[in-house]
Amino acid sequence: MTRTMPIAKHVIYDILWVTVEKAEAPYIMRLSCDVDCVNRALATHNLKKAGKSSHAQLSIGRKPGNGPLKENTLYIMLCTAKDRNGTKYPIKDNIMQVFTKFVSEGKATIRLKQPEQDICISKADVIQLKSFLNVLRQALQGKNLDSITLSSLAPASAKNIEKPKTNLVITTKRDYPLTKNFPMSLESLQVSECRMKRIDSRIFNLRNLTRLDLSNNSIEIIPDEISKLQNLSELKLAHNNITIFSPSVCLKESLQKSLNLLDLSNNKIQKLPLQICELVNLVNLKFDNNEMEVLPPTIGRLHRLQFISACNNKLRTLPASFMKLRLDSVDLFGNSFDVIENYQISAGSVDVPTLVECAARSIKKSRVPYSEEDLHLHLCRYLDSARQCWCGNYCFQCSVRYTSKVDLRRVASTVTAVDVQGGTGVPVEGFLCSPQCLKKFQNNPNAYWK
Ligand SMILES: [Zn+2]
Structure with missing residues (x-):
């Protein structure tokens, strides 16, 4: 008892x-x-x-x-x-x-x-x-x-x-909050020099955050949870160990609506995903000092972009859609651009497209949505590989590749020279979908860029 x-x-x-x-x-x-x-x-x-x-x-x-x-x-x-x-x-x-x-x-x-x-x-x-x-x-x-x-x-x-704390800057590991939480009212957070390998998941709960600066850490991946930050307009991830910017992060609607600035400078990225062009509200995109050889072919979709800087990468050409951008400033110094005189047309054929290509061209032209749930994976990949001709139509294997030299001053008001000689001409790579487009291009390669 x-x-x-x-x-x-x-x-x-x-x-x-x-x-x-x-x-x-x-x-x-x-x-x-x-x-x-x-x-x-x-x-x-x-x-x-x-x-x-x-x-x-x-x-x-x-x-x-x-x-x-x-x-x-x-x-x-x-x-x-x-x-x-x-x-x-x-x-x-x-x-x-x-x-x-x-x-x-x-x-x-x-x-x-x-x-x-x-x-x-x-x-x-x-x-x-x-x-x-x-x-x-x-x-x-x-x-x-x-x-x-x-x-x-x-x-x-x-x-x-007293006003709730909206700004927090942590620049040493000693100041990092391990036992207590980040204030929920934070709108701006900087965590640098903390040798952070993964982004602390508590950060994803700070729903008021508009600026997140995680530069100078050792971050390798950006998890999809970052899209929980529905008001995030600035994301700075410079000086980390990022090798892949995940395509699924770019497909999150919240980030597509809110993200204005993305800084991926000084990482180890070899290729930006095609899906980055879905972040249509980007105004400022930085990826200096990475290892990129090409830019996404649809980069011209980022119609709000005003500042782009991609110094010291391994870019050899720019995609044709780059010329659709209307920028305030562009900096592409220190890349290994191909040297060409006026224009080059590489081997290829625009005679008769296959039936698969005809179907794929109309799917892309009519903007029919597709996903891995509706189509076999290899067909999805095929559709993803679409190239856009300057006439607006899409093409696949049945196309001709061209490279033409274009002055960057046509897309931006402030241009940093691309080499030590002060040149501003860059090779632009594009595709032509039909004999008519090929003929137009040969008649006047520069007319396309106006
Ligand atoms: Zn065409």
């Missing part, structure tokens, strides 16, 4: 704990958020204050020292860094309306009668905001809130009203 007693006690405590948790979980008395107090009286006099929200703490509670607790003494208190002691607004008969249309975005507005003010809440945690409004509703309905531990409306501590 004596041996079973402690176990029984333990069970009872557990049950009590659960009931307390259940009762208190939906009630949040203090809310950390951004608040903009808008004076409605100013608007009626045609004066409008420029909205400037500051980080604040909102609490619902009773004034201390009020004697017996009465419902009509409930207040909302607003504390900011400028006003830590807080301003108190009575709740009963003083709240005209609560706007909750955007509560799922962490926003709500509480309209007060006196003073004539709107408390505009933003950047609040959605669950906490809902709970806070829940308490407010109960207070308004005059429900008995005695069972809830209301705030004592004491002045907010500095920690509660």
